[in-house]
Every structure is written in structure tokens, then in C-alpha cells.
Amino acid sequence: MDRAPGWSVRLKLTLSYAGFLLLAGVMLIAAVWVFLLSNLPEVTSSIGGLQVRAVLARDFAAGAAVVMAFLLVFGLVGGWLLAGRMLAPLTRITDATQRAANGSLSHRIRLEGRNDEFRALADAFDDMLAQLEAHVAEQRRFAANASHELRTPLAISKALLDVARTDPNHDRGEIIDRLHAVNTRAIDLTEALLLLSRAEQRSFTRQPVDLSLLVEEATETLLPLAEKRGVTFETSGDIALATGSQALLLQMTTNLVHNAVVHNLPERGTVRIATGVRPEGVVLTVENTGEKLPPALVPTLTEPFRRGSERVRTDHAGVGLGLAIVKSIAHVHDGTLTITPRAAGGLRITVELPAAAPQTGRHP
Structure with a gap:
């Protein structure tokens, strides 16, 4: 499926971490600012409260801006590193998926660590790869054996026909009987293969x-x-x-x-x-x-x-x-x-x- 390019999950998580940290900082600074406004008149009433409040407000705003800038940078850098660490198992799973798509079914993720969502997914993917590898090997072996079994009666039929063509004195009745037996075996084998395929597809009414x-x-x-x-x-x-x-x-x-x-x-x-x-x-x-x-x-x-x-x-x-x-x-x-x-x-x-x-x- 063709999809339009979009942001990576790591970038989305980074922005989410940074945004949450920035929002928490804004809420904290707002709480401090409200606290100062509610208590500042009692402290500065005797020394010209309005002038002192203006100075404190200007200094607080400058300090808050510096803190918010620091929180933004810290959130982006820390979120990027943290998201990368958290998504590392997913990267290994993606690599294993690409290898499997290219035909390498023997590769296993074998994710280390204690059990969590990522490790449960990796273990399930490893089990699926093992089953697929066994199934593909069985199908290849089955195809090779079926080809061999089908080739045998065809080779026998060809040999009998060659005998009939090159040796006109050979008993034609014997050749016909043997051809009939060989063809019967080939038909039985073909019907058995079709029956096996139909059974594996579960295409029947219970x-x-x-x-x-x-x-x-x-x-x-x-x-x-x-x-x-x-x-x-x-x-x-x-x-x-x-x-x-x-x-x-x-x-x-x-x-x-x-x-x-x-x-x-x-x-x-x-x-x-x-x-x-x-x-x-x-x-x-x-x-x-x-x-x-x-x-x-x-x-x-x-x-x-x-x-x-x-x-x-x-x-x-x-x-x-x-x-x-x-x-x-x-x-x-x-x-x-x-x-x-x-x-x-x-x-x-x-x-x-x-x-x-x-x-x-x-x-x-």
C-alpha cells in the first residue's frame, strides 16, 4: 500500500515528551506566579509595593523564559534519546520483518530482557517465523517428492511407448496393460494430491x-x-x-x-x-x-x-x-x-x- 510520507514514531514521541514537559513547566511557573501575586502585597506594603512588584514581575518573567527555554531543549534532547531507547526493540522487529519478507526465515529476534509488550511481540514473531520456516520446508519437500512421484509414471509411459515404436514385434497387449496400470497410478496420485489440497484449505461444510x-x-x-x-x-x-x-x-x-x-x-x-x-x-x-x-x-x-x-x-x-x-x-x-x-x-x-x-x- 502506497502511503504519504509522515513523521516517524520517534519524532512523535520526542515532541510528546517535550510538549508534556513544557506544559508541566508552564503550569508550575503559573502556580508560582499566582502564589507571589497573592502574597506580595503583605511583604512590600511598607516600601512602595507597586514599584517593587513591577521589578519582581520583570525579573520573574525573564527567569521564567530562561527556564522554559531550558525545559524545551531538555525535553527535546531527552525525549529523543528516551524514545530511541524505548523503540530499539521495535527496530529489531522491523529488521527481522524485512529479512523475512526477503525470504530469510531462519533469522530470529531473540529479544533479551524481562517480559513486556515488545518482548511478547518479538517472541510471537519468532514463533511465527519458526512455523513458517517449517511449513515452507515441508512444502518444498512435498513439491520435490510430488514431482518425483509424478515423473516416474510419465517416464515409464515414455519408455513403453518407445518400445512399441521401435519394436513392432513386441506384444502390444502387454504394453497396453502396463500403460493402463501406470496411468491408473498417475491418476490415483493426482486425485490424492487434489484431495490433500482440498482438505488443507478447510473448504467443506461441517x-x-x-x-x-x-x-x-x-x-x-x-x-x-x-x-x-x-x-x-x-x-x-x-x-x-x-x-x-x-x-x-x-x-x-x-x-x-x-x-x-x-x-x-x-x-x-x-x-x-x-x-x-x-x-x-x-x-x-x-x-x-x-x-x-x-x-x-x-x-x-x-x-x-x-x-x-x-x-x-x-x-x-x-x-x-x-x-x-x-x-x-x-x-x-x-x-x-x-x-x-x-x-x-x-x-x-x-x-x-x-x-x-x-x-x-x-x-x-
């Missing part, structure tokens, strides 16, 4: 959603995949009403169940899904059997395009956004996601969401 019904729908959808992989479902729990987008919460539930099915034992695996109500909200828990995971790996599973090392080579590894989408959906619904490795192998994933407000005025 309404009461029963998590237990979402579990039923997700398990019915994924039952063929579970049967194919020899995985059985065990569901339990009560009605758990959350508030949010039914489509996003269904996607979250489906991703959790799909992740539990795909990353399970080669045969005779189990997925246990439960919903419940707690004093602080509603809970969805998905627990699966599987291989033991190192504790250091578990926190990275919600990062985009991060998978366990054993999972990348499977045919059902997905696009690497399943748990990242779950985390994002839980976050935009003001919920929490907790991932815990099971001692016997596999994971226990718990999503806790705020409970929906009680519905009033409903008829049975």
Missing part, C-alpha cells in the same frame, strides 16, 4: 457424521481386497458422532482400513476397527497385524510419500499419501492422530475428533 457408519461403508468397499489377501475384519464399537465433512471423514476411514489391509501379514491377517466415545471426544481406532516396525520409522509414516522400506516393493504400496491424507483430514477437523507400533507387529492408529453437539428439536 455436519454431524457417525464414524461407525463410515466404518461399515469402508469395510464393505474393501472387503474384496481383504478376502484376496486373506485378511479378516473385526469391527466393534458404538455410535460416535463427530462434526465435519462426511466425504473427507469417509476418505480418512477408508485410507486407514486400506492401509491396515495392505500392510498386513501375507496370510491370515487381521484388522480390528473400533469406534468409541470419550469425555473429550469420539475415537476411531484401526489396529492391524503385520511385521514389526522400528519405533524411529513410525513418526515418518504420516509424511507425504514416505513408506516403510519393506512396503515400497509391494504391488499395493499406493501413492504414499494415505496416512498423510489421514493426518491432514484429522487436523482440519481439529482432531489428533496417534500411531503406535504393536509389540507383536503391525500398528495401532487412533484418530480422536471433537464430538458433535447434541441435536435438539429432533423427532423420533
Whole structure:
């Protein structure tokens, strides 16, 4: 925004200090002058009071002028120095803001001293810079990973097309099948990226959603995949009403169940899904059997395009956004996601969401 040039805050404070000091001096001199006028006749009545009063008035006026001039100079100089000292923290905050505007998010103010308004502002600004730096780093990492993931199917498609063009005797049916699989993966990845972006923008209408019904729908959808992989479902729990987008919460539930099915034992695996109500909200828990995971790996599973090392080579590894989408959906619904490795192998994933407000005025 273009603004007309104006006085600096330091100059305004200086003039304010000097003006206040000058006004206080004027009031003090006026009080002394009134006091002298009210008491002078009693003191000078016997020696020609009128002539003495005139001399005293002239001397008092001259002295008052000198005092006022001194107060003005002292107020300006002292106010300028005092304002500069008081505004020094603000200057550091301004410098940090300019650095951040130029792209330097690693700089911190770290204002010394006891807590006051300026230091509270500096600490809040440092916290904001730390969050921005982490967010920008995450976005850059996400963009790099997304570019890599999208480049892979395109490179494979190009290679298959080159084979079809240079080797006319190659089985065209095999090439078409592989192109179909590669393009399907690219479409799935693009849709997952769009879903993740839409979730992070919070562009949805909130309404009461029963998590237990979402579990039923997700398990019915994924039952063929579970049967194919020899995985059985065990569901339990009560009605758990959350508030949010039914489509996003269904996607979250489906991703959790799909992740539990795909990353399970080669045969005779189990997925246990439960919903419940707690004093602080509603809970969805998905627990699966599987291989033991190192504790250091578990926190990275919600990062985009991060998978366990054993999972990348499977045919059902997905696009690497399943748990990242779950985390994002839980976050935009003001919920929490907790991932815990099971001692016997596999994971226990718990999503806790705020409970929906009680519905009033409903008829049975």
C-alpha cells in the first residue's frame, strides 16, 4: 500500500515528551506566579509595593523564559534519546520483518530482557517465523517428492511407448496393460494430491457424521481386497458422532482400513476397527497385524510419500499419501492422530475428533 510520507514514531514521541514537559513547566511557573501575586502585597506594603512588584514581575518573567527555554531543549534532547531507547526493540522487529519478507526465515529476534509488550511481540514473531520456516520446508519437500512421484509414471509411459515404436514385434497387449496400470497410478496420485489440497484449505461444510457408519461403508468397499489377501475384519464399537465433512471423514476411514489391509501379514491377517466415545471426544481406532516396525520409522509414516522400506516393493504400496491424507483430514477437523507400533507387529492408529453437539428439536 502506497502511503504519504509522515513523521516517524520517534519524532512523535520526542515532541510528546517535550510538549508534556513544557506544559508541566508552564503550569508550575503559573502556580508560582499566582502564589507571589497573592502574597506580595503583605511583604512590600511598607516600601512602595507597586514599584517593587513591577521589578519582581520583570525579573520573574525573564527567569521564567530562561527556564522554559531550558525545559524545551531538555525535553527535546531527552525525549529523543528516551524514545530511541524505548523503540530499539521495535527496530529489531522491523529488521527481522524485512529479512523475512526477503525470504530469510531462519533469522530470529531473540529479544533479551524481562517480559513486556515488545518482548511478547518479538517472541510471537519468532514463533511465527519458526512455523513458517517449517511449513515452507515441508512444502518444498512435498513439491520435490510430488514431482518425483509424478515423473516416474510419465517416464515409464515414455519408455513403453518407445518400445512399441521401435519394436513392432513386441506384444502390444502387454504394453497396453502396463500403460493402463501406470496411468491408473498417475491418476490415483493426482486425485490424492487434489484431495490433500482440498482438505488443507478447510473448504467443506461441517455436519454431524457417525464414524461407525463410515466404518461399515469402508469395510464393505474393501472387503474384496481383504478376502484376496486373506485378511479378516473385526469391527466393534458404538455410535460416535463427530462434526465435519462426511466425504473427507469417509476418505480418512477408508485410507486407514486400506492401509491396515495392505500392510498386513501375507496370510491370515487381521484388522480390528473400533469406534468409541470419550469425555473429550469420539475415537476411531484401526489396529492391524503385520511385521514389526522400528519405533524411529513410525513418526515418518504420516509424511507425504514416505513408506516403510519393506512396503515400497509391494504391488499395493499406493501413492504414499494415505496416512498423510489421514493426518491432514484429522487436523482440519481439529482432531489428533496417534500411531503406535504393536509389540507383536503391525500398528495401532487412533484418530480422536471433537464430538458433535447434541441435536435438539429432533423427532423420533
